[in-house]
Amino acid sequence: MRQRRAEIVGGGFAGLAAAAALAQRGWNVRVHERAPELRTTGAGIYIYENGLRVLESLGAYDAAVKGAPLAHSRDTRDERNRRLALHRWEPGKRVFSIVRQQVINALAAAARRHGAEILTDSEAVAATPDGELMLAGGQRLQADLVVAGDGTNSKIRDSLGLLAKRRYLPDGAIRLLIDKTPREKGAGDGGTTIEYWSGSRRVLYTPCSETEIYIALTMLHRDEAAKATPINKTYWKQCFPHLSDLFDRIGDQGRYDRFEYTRLTSWSAGCVAVLGDAAHALPPNIGQGAGCAMMNALSLAVHLDRHADLPSALAAWERNERPLTEHTQRISVFLGLPTTWPSPLRRLFFRWAGQSKWMVRQRTRTASHRPTGT
Ligand SMILES: Cc1cc2nc3c(=O)[nH]c(=O)nc-3n(C[C@H](O)[C@H](O)[C@H](O)COP(=O)(O)OP(=O)(O)OC[C@H]3O[C@@H](n4cnc5c(N)ncnc54)[C@H](O)[C@@H]3O)c2cc1C
Numbered sequence: 001m002r003q004r005r006a007e008i009v010g011g012g013f014a015g016l017a018a019a020a021a022l023a024q025r026g027w028n029v030r031v032h033e034r035a036p037e038l039r040t041t042g043a044g045i046y047i048y049e050n051g052l053r054v055l056e057s058l059g060a061y062d063a064a065v066k067g068a069p070l071a072h073s074r075d076t077r078d079e080r081n082r083r084l085a086l087h088r089w090e091p092g093k094r095v096f097s098i099v100r101q102q103v104i105n106a107l108a109a110a111a112r113r114h115g116a117e118i119l120t121d122s123e124a125v126a127a128t129p130d131g132e133l134m135l136a137g138g139q140r141l142q143a144d145l146v147v148a149g150d151g152t153n154s155k156i157r158d159s160l161g162l163l164a165k166r167r168y169l170p171d172g173a174i175r176l177l178i179d180k181t182p183r184e185k186g187a188g189d190g191g192t193t194i195e196y197w198s199g200s201r202r203v204l205y206t207p208c209s210e211t212e213i214y215i216a217l218t219m220l221h222r223d224e225a226a227k228a229t230p231i232n233k234t235y236w237k238q239c240f241p242h243l244s245d246l247f248d249r250i251g252d253q254g255r256y257d258r259f260e261y262t263r264l265t266s267w268s269a270g271c272v273a274v275l276g277d278a279a280h281a282l283p284p285n286i287g288q289g290a291g292c293a294m295m296n297a298l299s300l301a302v303h304l305d306r307h308a309d310l311p312s313a314l315a316a317w318e319r320n321e322r323p324l325t326e327h328t329q330r331i332s333v334f335l336g337l338p339t340t341w342p343s344p345l346r347r348l349f350f351r352w353a354g355q356s357k358w359m360v361r362q363r364t365r366t367a368s369h370r371p372t373g374t
Pocket residue numbers: 009010011012013014015032033034035044045046047122123124125149150151152154155156173175216257259275276277278284286287288289290291292293
């Protein structure tokens with residue numbers, strides 16, 4: 001049988017997971033990443049049981065989680081450092097907080113091991129439903145399948161007119177990594193994430209390797225002082241006086257991203273499939289954007305194996321995966337609503353969200369899901 005060819009746009013979680021999964025199943029795969037190297041934001045990332053299963057299936061698990069702490073609880077605190085809620089992950093359901101670059105490197109290594117080619121400095125600008133991919137230099141490539149994993153501003157998605165809704169949310173975050181102090185290195189317990197709230201601002205403190213802490217500062221998009229980079233330490237110290245020492249450890253690093261939500265009319269057009277943030281961007285309130293991207297990438301390859309013809313495979317893939325992805329988007333947006341509420345209401349909301357069995361089931365449904373192909 002003729003070897004099928006896939007051209008994949010984007011060397012992020014979606015593109016690299018798709019490359020590994022398709023190459024594993026005998027496809028001739030090429031990834032186009034526009035950046036000069038496979039580099040991601042200097043930040044950490046939570047990968048839950050569902051994403052970890054996908055990494056295992058792709059042969060990327062051991063390298064991805066090496067040295068990363070297994071998270072066990074999330075402590076939510078108010079502006080006076082009083083506990084609002086303590087959420088413990090269900091025993092048996094793994095969650096790792098990891099340096100992002102380590103996961104990207106692990107996925108890229110797995111994709112290459114399975115035979116995929118990864119090109120950097122290769123920008124794609126458009127695709128056609130019959131499987132033609134146009135590169136920025138004018139080159140045209142023909143493939144059996146084009147995968148658009150090119151993130152929230154996806155040119156491939158937009159060249160096919162697939163966008164149904166793109167909504168900027170009222171909040172965003174600055175992400176960065178800082179070195180652990182000798183005391184933090186010696187503390188042993190890297191499994192607790194602490195989320196501090198002060199008004200509409202949040203500080204998320206997460207150990208994510210033997211030597212680094214992941215910090216995410218979340219704020220309203222209109223809060224110019226809070227979203228400035230390098231961070232405005234005087235301002236942040238006024239909001240969180242008990243975290244002054246922490247802000248003093250931050251240098252020039254940090255990148256601001258606004259949260260957004262995206263929905264497509266369809267996840268595919270002819271021979272082009274759209275994946276990850278390009279198809280279903282969501283705010284990070286339950287840490288599942290990359291998890292969904294990787295699940296849907298593996299599932300795409302599995303469905304292409306199961307069905308003889310491409311249109312049936314793409315239709316079955318979307319039918320199978322879209323409901324859980326949309327549930328994940330809805331819950332993530334819902335849990336971000338209190339950002340704009342007055343503090344007493346927000347406090348009540350988080351108490352309720354931490355205690356309500358129904359709410360906990362909703363927010364952990366994606367993590368508890370057994371992904372297709374695992
Ligand atoms: C503050 C914050 C915290 C988050 N925390 C988590 C978390 O804890 N857990 C989790 O699972 N998710 C988290 N997410 C979500 C997660 O980061 C995204 O869902 C994930 O990065 C999506 O992966 P992707 O591959 O679809 O897109 P991206 O990661 O955006 O990758 C797209 C890639 O395509 C390349 N590209 C773009 N355009 C082109 C082009 N035209 N040609 C070639 N290459 C191109 C880009 O350079 C990039 O490398 C968080 C997001 C934010 C903003």
